[in-house]
Amino acid sequence: MNIVIIGNGIAGITAARYIRKHSDHSITVVSPETEYFYSRPALMYVYMGHLKFEHTKPYEDWFWKKNRIDVVHDYALTVNHKEKKVLLQSGNILGYDKLIMATGSQMNKFGWKGQDLAGVQGLYSKQDLDLMERNTRNISRGIVVGGGLIGIEVAEMLHSRNIPVTMLVRESSYWNSILPAEESAMITRHIRHQGIELRLETELKEILSDSNGRVRGVRTSKGDEITTEFVALTAGVRPNIDLAQKSSIPTNRGILVNSYFETQIDDIYAVGDCAEIVVTGEGRNQIEQLWYTGEMHGETVASSICKERTEYNRGILFNSAKFFDIEYHTYGSVNQNTVGEKSIYWEHPDRRRSIRIVYNNNQVIGFNNLGVRYRHKICEQWIAEKRSIEYVLEHLSEANFDPEFFMKFEPEVIALYNKKNGKSLTLTKTRGLFGYKKFLSTLPASI
Numbered sequence: 016m017n018i019v020i021i022g023n024g025i026a027g028i029t030a031a032r033y034i035r036k037h038s039d040h041s042i043t044v045v046s047p048e049t050e051y052f053y054s055r056p057a058l059m060y061v062y063m064g065h066l067k068f069e070h071t072k073p074y075e076d077w078f079w080k081k082n083r084i085d086v087v088h089d090y091a092l093t094v095n096h097k098e099k100k101v102l103l104q105s106g107n108i109l110g111y112d113k114l115i116m117a118t119g120s121q122m123n124k125f126g127w128k129g130q131d132l133a134g135v136q137g138l139y140s141k142q143d144l145d146l147m148e149r150n151t152r153n154i155s156r157g158i159v160v161g162g163g164l165i166g167i168e169v170a171e172m173l174h175s176r177n178i179p180v181t182m183l184v185r186e187s188s189y190w191n192s193i194l195p196a197e198e199s200a201m202i203t204r205h206i207r208h209q210g211i212e213l214r215l216e217t218e219l220k221e222i223l224s225d226s227n228g229r230v231r232g233v234r235t236s237k238g239d240e241i242t243t244e245f246v247a248l249t250a251g252v253r254p255n256i257d258l259a260q261k262s263s264i265p266t267n268r269g270i271l272v273n274s275y276f277e278t279q280i281d282d283i284y285a286v287g288d289c290a291e292i293v294v295t296g297e298g299r300n301q302i303e304q305l306w307y308t309g310e311m312h313g314e315t316v317a318s319s320i321c322k323e324r325t326e327y328n329r330g331i332l333f334n335s336a337k338f339f340d341i342e343y344h345t346y347g348s349v350n351q352n353t354v355g356e357k358s359i360y361w362e363h364p365d366r367r368r369s370i371r372i373v374y375n376n377n378q379v380i381g382f383n384n385l386g387v388r389y390r391h392k393i394c395e396q397w398i399a400e401k402r403s404i405e406y407v408l409e410h411l412s413e414a415n416f417d418p419e420f421f422m423k424f425e426p427e428v429i430a431l432y433n434k435k436n437g438k439s440l441t442l443t444k445t446r447g448l449f450g451y452k453k454f455l456s457t458l459p460a461s462i
């Protein structure tokens with residue numbers, strides 16, 4: 016069987032790897048971006064000098080040939096699904112028995128005046144990274160438009176090169192559509208603490224041009240004008256459905272698929288950021304724009320093609336990121352404001368670390384931690400087993416996987432719960448030394 020995959024991101028490449036694991040089918044992966052697969056989330060570290068681009072490639076360049084995965088550095092113009100052919104920009108045509116669309120996302124642009132000026136860009140691809148390298152040479156200020164995960168990454172990238180940064184954020188607090196109020200306030204403070212000028216409740220109105228068609232400044236919704244030579248547009252991403260639309264493959268916000276990643280056209284599948292999974296009955300269609308979900312989509316579709324038709328089951332949602340040096344881990348359902356949702360929220364006096372456990376009807380449904388690491392598997396298991404809040408609190412030290420001499424805060428979380436609820440719960444299990452404070456108290460006073 017001849018399998019063509021459009022897109023060499025995590026979803027397309029995972030599909031290719033698993034198809035090879037399960038079968039001897041012919042596999043061709045097409046992408047115009049880079050010849051070989053790399054880690055998109057690692058792009059920022061290349062700019063910051065922590066990694067070379069070569070280090071972002073999880074597999075050596077020989078891996079593809081050895082595993083008989085043909086890599087075609089080209090752009091797919093259209094799919095003729097009656098004849099089962101893909102027309103490439105080079106003029107070449109690829110025939111297929113099964114086609115997997117894994118075309119990813121595109122940065123949002125909202126028709127701002129000046130959005131296509133030189134010096135204005137998003138950060139999505141390797142080409143964007145190279146452009147940013149050129150666009151930010153010797154600039155006096157960078158403007159970042161948008162307060163999501165990519166926005167804060169671009170702010171950190173510029174900041175790492177001592178370039179003053181202004182962030183324009185429409186909301187009243189950083190990423191408050193996702194983070195609960197206290198965590199959002201913490202990250203808002205943290206961004207400002209880095210020296211970033213964060214302008215909240217401020218939108219981009221217009222990007223101003225110099226006489227050479229290059230950005231010279233922006234005007235905000237508050238009427239202010241800010242001088243800059245670089246504007247990063249990071250107001251979210253949307254599924255890249257260009258190829259599907261040109262090829263009459265049904266789309267909505269994304270390429271419409273069922274829970275087997277089958278589109279409405281025979282033998283064509285869509286996976287990763289570009290797919291919109293139709294949810295029947297109650298509930299909204301799902302668009303999942305995360306690295307690990309792309310990986311799961313790829314593995315699932317490979318199984319359907321090579322073994323038996325396999326339904327996708329994402330399981331319990333998780334995500335992690337970094338806000339400058341504050342790590343963020345979230346598992347399950349947080350900040351959904353469902354009826355009856357409650358949480359216990361503990362924050363360290365340094366106001367840079369927090370633990371939140373969300374529960375409903377006494378059952379734990381989510382965790383949201385900043386600066387404190389909890390084991391994914393354990394949190395997931397507690398949520399899946401519908402453990403009660405009191406069970407979880409009593410066993411909380413099992414979840415912490417910060418290194419031995421890091422402070423452990425579980426006694427403080429449980430004490431907070433006891434105080435609020437008139438309880439006297441105690442931790443049933445501890446690991447190693449119970450906190451740095453306790454460790455310090457064992458040292459001679461002269462140290």
Ligand SMILES: Cc1cc2nc3c(=O)[nH]c(=O)nc-3n(C[C@H](O)[C@H](O)[C@H](O)COP(=O)(O)OP(=O)(O)OC[C@H]3O[C@@H](n4cnc5c(N)ncnc54)[C@H](O)[C@@H]3O)c2cc1C
Pocket residue numbers: 021022023024025026027045046047048049055056057058059089090091092117118119120138139140165168255258286287288289303304305306307309335336
């Ligand atoms: C800067 C940045 C940081 C991120 N950080 C994180 C993170 O920390 N954690 C996380 O979970 N997620 C993160 N994400 C999101 C994550 O990278 C995406 O969810 C993931 O890469 C999507 O994988 P994908 O395979 O669906 O698509 P993509 O990785 O977008 O790959 C799609 C590929 O398809 C190609 N393509 C598109 N159209 C065509 C065509 N017509 N012909 C041929 N090829 C085509 C594109 O060139 C591209 O190479 C980040 C994203 C960005 C941009």
